[in-house]
Amino acid sequence: MKSGQFRIYRSGVAGIEPVRADTGRSFPKHTHDQFGIGIIEAGAQASLSGRGMVQAEAGDIISVNPNEVHDGMPVGESRAWSMLYFDPRLIGDLLREVGEGRLGAVEFPSPVIRSGEMAGHFKTLFSLLIEDAAENSLLRDGLLLSLVAAAMREGSGGAGAAAPTVVYRARELIDDDPAAPLTLAELAALCGLSRFRFLRAFTRATGLTPHAYLMQRRIQEARRLIAAGTSLAEAAFASGFSDQSHMTRLFIRNFGVSPGAYAAAIG
Numbered sequence: 001m002k003s004g005q006f007r008i009y010r011s012g013v014a015g016i017e018p019v020r021a022d023t024g025r026s027f028p029k030h031t032h033d034q035f036g037i038g039i040i041e042a043g044a045q046a047s048l049s050g051r052g053m054v055q056a057e058a059g060d061i062i063s064v065n066p067n068e069v070h071d072g073m074p075v076g077e078s079r080a081w082s083m084l085y086f087d088p089r090l091i092g093d094l095l096r097e098v099g100e101g102r103l104g105a106v107e108f109p110s111p112v113i114r115s116g117e118m119a120g121h122f123k124t125l126f127s128l129l130i131e132d133a134a135e136n137s138l139l140r141d142g143l144l145l146s147l148v149a150a151a152m153r154e155g156s157g158g159a160g161a162a163a164p165t166v167v168y169r170a171r172e173l174i175d176d177d178p179a180a181p182l183t184l185a186e187l188a189a190l191c192g193l194s195r196f197r198f199l200r201a202f203t204r205a206t207g208l209t210p211h212a213y214l215m216q217r218r219i220q221e222a223r224r225l226i227a228a229g230t231s232l233a234e235a236a237f238a239s240g241f242s243d244q245s246h247m248t249r250l251f252i253r254n255f256g257v258s259p260g261a262y263a264a265a266i267g
Contacts, residue, residue, distance in 0.1 A: 012132030012140065015090035022080035026073035034085040035108065036064040037151055039122050043079030047072040049111045056112045059119050063108040063151055070111075082126050091148065097196045098149045108151050118150050134181070135242045139211035141184040145196045166191045167202040170210065178217035179240030184210060214240075219250045222259070227266055232259050 009018040017034070022042070029048070044057040050068040055075065062081070064070060066088055086094075088106075095106055121143050128140040170187040173180075187210055188198035202210050218239045225235040236247040251259045 009130040010132070011129045012137075013090075013129060013144070015087035016129060017085040018126055018130050019083045019085065020081070021083075022078065024074050024078035027071055029069050029071045031067050031069055032064060032085065033066050034087060035066060035091040036062075036083050036085045037108070037122065037147060038062045038081050038083030039119055041080040041082055043077075044075035045072055045079045045081070046075050047111075051109070051111045054111045059114075059116070061113040061115060061118045061122060061151070063111055063113070065107050082122075084122075084126065084129070094145060094148045095152060097194045098145060098152060109153060110151075113151070115150065118147065121147050121150075133242065135240075136211075138182060138184050138187075138214060139209075141195065142199050142209055142211055145184075145199055149196060165205075166193070167198065167205050170198070170202060171206060171213065174210075174214050174217055178214065178221045179238060181240070182210075182214065215250060216254075219247070219254050222247050222251065223255065223262065226259055226263050232263065235259070 006019065006021045006023070009020075011018055020041075038061070040056045040058050040060050040062065042058050044055060045062075046053070046055045047070050049070040050065070056062050057075075062083075092106055125140060125143040125147060128136050128143070169190050173187070173190060174182065184195050184199065187202075188195045191198055191201075193201065199210065202208075202213070206213055208216065218241060222235045222239040222241070225238055226232065230238065232247075233244050236244040239247065241247040241250075248259055251257075251262070255262065257265070
Protein backbone atom coordinates (compact mmCIF):
# COMPACT_ATOMS: atom_id res chain seq x y z
CA MET A 1 0.00 0.00 0.00
CA LYS A 2 1.38 3.43 -0.98
CA SER A 3 1.68 6.22 1.57
CA GLY A 4 -1.49 8.28 1.87
CA GLN A 5 -3.79 5.39 1.08
CA PHE A 6 -6.70 3.92 3.00
CA ARG A 7 -8.38 0.67 2.11
CA ILE A 8 -11.55 -0.86 3.52
CA TYR A 9 -12.05 -4.57 2.94
CA ARG A 10 -15.06 -6.83 2.83
CA SER A 11 -15.16 -9.00 5.93
CA GLY A 12 -15.98 -12.67 6.32
CA VAL A 13 -17.80 -11.87 9.57
CA ALA A 14 -20.77 -9.52 9.67
CA GLY A 15 -20.24 -6.60 12.02
CA ILE A 16 -16.47 -6.34 11.49
CA GLU A 17 -14.88 -3.77 9.19
CA PRO A 18 -11.20 -4.33 8.30
CA VAL A 19 -9.23 -1.19 7.37
CA ARG A 20 -5.63 -0.54 6.36
CA ALA A 21 -3.98 2.87 6.17
CA ASP A 22 -0.59 4.36 5.42
CA THR A 23 -0.55 8.12 5.91
CA GLY A 24 1.26 11.12 7.33
CA ARG A 25 -2.03 12.87 8.05
CA SER A 26 -2.80 14.17 11.54
CA PHE A 27 -6.36 13.60 12.70
CA PRO A 28 -8.17 16.12 14.91
CA LYS A 29 -10.22 14.99 17.89
CA HIS A 30 -13.01 12.69 16.78
CA THR A 31 -14.99 9.62 17.83
CA HIS A 32 -16.15 6.32 16.34
CA ASP A 33 -19.40 4.53 17.05
CA GLN A 34 -17.53 1.22 16.94
CA PHE A 35 -14.97 -0.64 19.00
CA GLY A 36 -11.58 -0.94 17.37
CA ILE A 37 -8.58 -3.22 17.73
CA GLY A 38 -5.58 -2.71 15.48
CA ILE A 39 -1.84 -2.82 15.04
CA ILE A 40 0.77 -0.26 14.04
CA GLU A 41 2.44 -1.82 11.02
CA ALA A 42 5.19 0.77 10.50
CA GLY A 43 6.34 4.04 12.06
CA ALA A 44 4.74 5.36 15.23
CA GLN A 45 1.73 7.40 16.31
CA ALA A 46 0.95 9.70 19.23
CA SER A 47 -2.61 10.32 20.32
CA LEU A 48 -4.65 11.84 23.11
CA SER A 49 -7.26 9.25 23.96
CA GLY A 50 -10.00 9.11 26.54
CA ARG A 51 -7.54 6.99 28.54
CA GLY A 52 -4.63 9.44 28.43
CA MET A 53 -1.81 10.54 26.12
CA VAL A 54 -0.19 7.53 24.49
CA GLN A 55 2.35 6.58 21.86
CA ALA A 56 2.22 3.41 19.80
CA GLU A 57 5.09 2.01 17.78
CA ALA A 58 5.40 -0.65 15.09
CA GLY A 59 4.13 -3.97 16.42
CA ASP A 60 1.98 -2.41 19.16
CA ILE A 61 -1.70 -3.29 19.46
CA ILE A 62 -4.02 -0.29 19.70
CA SER A 63 -7.67 -0.08 20.75
CA VAL A 64 -10.50 2.40 20.84
CA ASN A 65 -13.94 2.38 22.49
CA PRO A 66 -17.20 3.73 21.04
CA ASN A 67 -17.66 7.49 21.49
CA GLU A 68 -14.15 7.86 22.92
CA VAL A 69 -12.72 11.23 21.91
CA HIS A 70 -9.23 10.84 20.46
CA ASP A 71 -6.87 12.30 17.91
CA GLY A 72 -3.82 10.93 16.11
CA MET A 73 -0.59 12.19 14.59
CA PRO A 74 2.49 10.48 13.16
CA VAL A 75 5.76 10.44 15.07
CA GLY A 76 7.92 11.33 12.11
CA GLU A 77 6.68 11.63 8.57
CA SER A 78 4.18 8.81 8.40
CA ARG A 79 2.84 5.60 9.93
CA ALA A 80 0.84 2.62 8.76
CA TRP A 81 -1.74 0.58 10.61
CA SER A 82 -4.37 -2.12 10.21
CA MET A 83 -7.61 -1.93 12.18
CA LEU A 84 -10.65 -4.06 12.83
CA TYR A 85 -13.75 -2.06 13.73
CA PHE A 86 -16.53 -3.95 15.52
CA ASP A 87 -20.21 -3.13 15.78
CA PRO A 88 -20.99 -2.66 19.49
CA ARG A 89 -23.59 -5.43 19.44
CA LEU A 90 -21.05 -7.93 18.11
CA ILE A 91 -18.35 -6.95 20.58
CA GLY A 92 -20.91 -7.15 23.38
CA ASP A 93 -21.79 -10.70 22.35
CA LEU A 94 -18.13 -11.68 22.23
CA LEU A 95 -17.37 -10.12 25.60
CA ARG A 96 -20.35 -11.83 27.19
CA GLU A 97 -18.94 -15.14 25.95
CA VAL A 98 -15.47 -14.28 27.18
CA GLY A 99 -16.85 -13.16 30.55
CA GLU A 100 -19.11 -16.22 30.95
CA GLY A 101 -22.05 -13.94 31.79
CA ARG A 102 -20.10 -11.95 34.37
CA LEU A 103 -19.41 -8.95 32.16
CA GLY A 104 -19.01 -5.58 33.82
CA ALA A 105 -18.13 -2.43 31.91
CA VAL A 106 -17.88 -3.10 28.17
CA GLU A 107 -14.66 -1.23 27.47
CA PHE A 108 -11.12 -1.96 26.36
CA PRO A 109 -8.99 -0.67 29.26
CA SER A 110 -5.64 -0.15 27.47
CA PRO A 111 -5.20 2.08 24.40
CA VAL A 112 -1.79 0.52 23.64
CA ILE A 113 -0.74 -3.08 24.34
CA ARG A 114 2.74 -4.45 23.69
CA SER A 115 2.30 -8.17 23.11
CA GLY A 116 3.98 -10.20 20.39
CA GLU A 117 1.39 -12.94 20.80
CA MET A 118 -1.52 -10.54 20.32
CA ALA A 119 0.21 -8.98 17.33
CA GLY A 120 0.61 -12.37 15.70
CA HIS A 121 -3.00 -13.30 16.40
CA PHE A 122 -4.22 -9.99 15.01
CA LYS A 123 -2.29 -10.31 11.75
CA THR A 124 -3.54 -13.85 11.15
CA LEU A 125 -7.12 -12.88 12.03
CA PHE A 126 -7.03 -9.85 9.75
CA SER A 127 -5.92 -12.01 6.81
CA LEU A 128 -8.57 -14.64 7.51
CA LEU A 129 -11.32 -12.03 7.70
CA ILE A 130 -10.49 -10.44 4.35
CA GLU A 131 -9.90 -13.79 2.63
CA ASP A 132 -13.27 -15.11 3.90
CA ALA A 133 -12.33 -18.77 3.47
CA ALA A 134 -15.04 -20.95 5.01
CA GLU A 135 -12.61 -23.77 5.75
CA ASN A 136 -10.71 -21.44 8.11
CA SER A 137 -13.71 -20.46 10.24
CA LEU A 138 -12.55 -22.60 13.18
CA LEU A 139 -9.18 -20.81 13.35
CA ARG A 140 -10.76 -17.42 12.65
CA ASP A 141 -13.39 -17.66 15.39
CA GLY A 142 -10.87 -18.92 17.92
CA LEU A 143 -8.49 -16.06 17.18
CA LEU A 144 -11.34 -13.56 17.36
CA LEU A 145 -12.36 -14.69 20.83
CA SER A 146 -8.77 -14.88 22.04
CA LEU A 147 -7.94 -11.41 20.74
CA VAL A 148 -10.99 -9.82 22.37
CA ALA A 149 -10.27 -11.66 25.62
CA ALA A 150 -6.67 -10.43 25.63
CA ALA A 151 -7.75 -6.86 24.89
CA MET A 152 -10.07 -7.05 27.90
CA ARG A 153 -7.30 -8.61 30.04
CA GLU A 154 -9.41 -11.65 30.69
CA GLY A 155 -8.09 -13.67 33.67
CA SER A 156 -7.40 -17.37 33.47
CA GLY A 157 -9.02 -18.48 36.73
CA GLY A 158 -12.51 -19.43 37.74
CA ALA A 159 -15.24 -21.06 35.78
CA GLY A 160 -13.30 -23.23 33.36
CA ALA A 161 -11.39 -25.32 35.88
CA ALA A 162 -13.60 -28.44 35.64
CA ALA A 163 -14.13 -28.28 31.89
CA PRO A 164 -11.18 -30.20 30.32
CA THR A 165 -12.73 -33.69 30.59
CA VAL A 166 -15.79 -32.78 28.53
CA VAL A 167 -13.74 -31.49 25.60
CA TYR A 168 -12.76 -35.07 24.76
CA ARG A 169 -16.19 -35.36 23.13
CA ALA A 170 -15.03 -32.76 20.63
CA ARG A 171 -11.68 -34.47 20.18
CA GLU A 172 -13.42 -37.75 19.42
CA LEU A 173 -15.64 -36.02 16.85
CA ILE A 174 -12.56 -34.59 15.11
CA ASP A 175 -10.78 -37.94 15.27
CA ASP A 176 -13.77 -39.77 13.75
CA ASP A 177 -13.89 -37.51 10.68
CA PRO A 178 -11.02 -35.01 10.32
CA ALA A 179 -12.31 -33.86 6.93
CA ALA A 180 -15.63 -32.65 8.36
CA PRO A 181 -16.14 -28.85 8.13
CA LEU A 182 -16.50 -28.28 11.87
CA THR A 183 -17.06 -24.88 13.49
CA LEU A 184 -16.06 -23.62 16.91
CA ALA A 185 -19.73 -23.12 17.78
CA GLU A 186 -20.60 -26.74 16.92
CA LEU A 187 -17.77 -28.16 18.98
CA ALA A 188 -18.56 -25.92 21.95
CA ALA A 189 -22.26 -26.82 21.81
CA LEU A 190 -21.38 -30.53 21.78
CA CYS A 191 -19.52 -30.00 25.07
CA GLY A 192 -22.18 -27.73 26.57
CA LEU A 193 -19.75 -24.81 26.83
CA SER A 194 -19.50 -21.30 25.45
CA ARG A 195 -17.09 -20.94 22.55
CA PHE A 196 -14.50 -19.13 24.66
CA ARG A 197 -14.68 -21.55 27.59
CA PHE A 198 -14.44 -24.47 25.16
CA LEU A 199 -11.45 -22.87 23.44
CA ARG A 200 -9.60 -22.50 26.74
CA ALA A 201 -10.57 -25.98 27.97
CA PHE A 202 -9.63 -27.76 24.74
CA THR A 203 -6.26 -26.02 24.58
CA ARG A 204 -5.57 -26.83 28.23
CA ALA A 205 -6.56 -30.47 27.79
CA THR A 206 -4.79 -31.19 24.49
CA GLY A 207 -2.00 -28.63 24.28
CA LEU A 208 -3.39 -27.43 20.94
CA THR A 209 -6.17 -25.09 19.87
CA PRO A 210 -9.13 -26.84 18.19
CA HIS A 211 -7.94 -25.61 14.79
CA ALA A 212 -4.35 -26.75 15.34
CA TYR A 213 -5.57 -30.15 16.52
CA LEU A 214 -7.83 -30.47 13.48
CA MET A 215 -4.94 -29.59 11.13
CA GLN A 216 -2.75 -32.21 12.80
CA ARG A 217 -5.40 -34.87 12.32
CA ARG A 218 -5.94 -33.84 8.70
CA ILE A 219 -2.26 -33.99 7.81
CA GLN A 220 -1.97 -37.37 9.53
CA GLU A 221 -4.92 -38.61 7.49
CA ALA A 222 -3.34 -37.22 4.31
CA ARG A 223 -0.10 -39.07 5.02
CA ARG A 224 -2.04 -42.30 5.61
CA LEU A 225 -3.88 -41.89 2.30
CA ILE A 226 -0.70 -41.08 0.38
CA ALA A 227 1.00 -44.11 1.92
CA ALA A 228 -1.93 -46.21 0.68
CA GLY A 229 -1.35 -45.01 -2.88
CA THR A 230 -3.94 -42.24 -3.13
CA SER A 231 -2.99 -39.42 -5.51
CA LEU A 232 -1.88 -36.15 -3.89
CA ALA A 233 -4.91 -34.24 -5.15
CA GLU A 234 -7.33 -36.92 -3.94
CA ALA A 235 -5.55 -37.16 -0.58
CA ALA A 236 -5.82 -33.40 -0.08
CA PHE A 237 -9.54 -33.41 -0.83
CA ALA A 238 -10.33 -36.54 1.19
CA SER A 239 -8.50 -35.28 4.27
CA GLY A 240 -10.33 -31.94 4.26
CA PHE A 241 -7.81 -29.48 2.83
CA SER A 242 -9.05 -26.63 0.68
CA ASP A 243 -6.42 -27.37 -1.95
CA GLN A 244 -3.29 -29.41 -2.55
CA SER A 245 -0.95 -26.50 -1.86
CA HIS A 246 -2.36 -26.10 1.65
CA MET A 247 -1.75 -29.78 2.32
CA THR A 248 1.77 -29.50 0.92
CA ARG A 249 2.73 -26.56 3.14
CA LEU A 250 1.54 -28.30 6.28
CA PHE A 251 3.04 -31.63 5.22
CA ILE A 252 6.50 -30.08 4.80
CA ARG A 253 6.19 -28.19 8.09
CA ASN A 254 5.24 -31.37 9.95
CA PHE A 255 7.30 -34.03 8.24
CA GLY A 256 10.19 -32.15 6.63
CA VAL A 257 9.51 -33.47 3.13
CA SER A 258 6.93 -32.72 0.47
CA PRO A 259 4.01 -35.10 -0.11
CA GLY A 260 5.47 -35.98 -3.52
CA ALA A 261 8.85 -36.83 -2.02
CA TYR A 262 7.13 -38.89 0.66
CA ALA A 263 5.08 -40.78 -1.93
CA ALA A 264 8.19 -41.46 -4.01
CA ALA A 265 10.13 -42.57 -0.95
CA ILE A 266 7.57 -45.16 0.15
CA GLY A 267 6.36 -46.17 -3.34
